[in-house]
Amino acid sequence: MSDAPIEPQEWSFGVKVVQIEDIRVARGLTRRPRTSCRHRKMVYDEKERRVWCSDCETEVEAFDAFIYLVEHYGAAVSKLNRRAEELAQAEKFQLRSRAAKAMDDAWRSTTMAPLCPHCNNAIMPEDVVGGLASTSKEFVRAERKRKADLKNK
Template identity: 70%
Template structure:
């Protein structure tokens, strides 16, 4: 509701004719009745400096035309933001490790299977589908260093 005060009417000289439109505007409502046309086909006439609807051939106020343009652009921006969010989420779940990419490419082969670099046995996708056993990297690195310094053991 509008904060504009409604002017009091004085009836000293009889009843004055009150324009309903003026009261509606004072209360924050519009003078014009709502139209069933959404004014999607706007024509901007620069010569006459007016905007009119090609569908209903009614003149459209500049503010209403501006609001229509802003609605189209804000809908487009919301679609772009949604797409940007979806792409960021997809990038988060993308495989980033080079080793995982190499294994994935090796498992895509229909005739060959990757081998374990230590025991030279085939590693199939079913072997790791349920999870893999884990150990400390520092323990493995230390064991490999010991093995390199003492090749006899």
């Protein structure tokens, strides 16, 4: 026989009961199980200072009500921002489309050719097939403004 001391085993003293709720709280979760109701129809009572759900008629915790409002507000703001971006892109595209449509209509004429608004030279479709040179819009606007100021003097 061995002279090693006998170490008692936990199972020999009976079943050790572990509370699942204690483990959930230790992990940062709540003791209360989530219900199937998402509490989308919340009602608030100023006199009793409470929030409750009209669907399941249970009291809603203030933090849960606050989280629902924040999520709802955040979704609405992001939807408005997305809509504003879509409108801005549509306005830019529409302006470009109008100019392209006007040029296309002018080039479709079989007897007439559009003229450059600045030098009054004809612009033919074959002139732009190989690509166009480009410059800064700010530079062009500044040059036009300078010429208009010189003309007004």
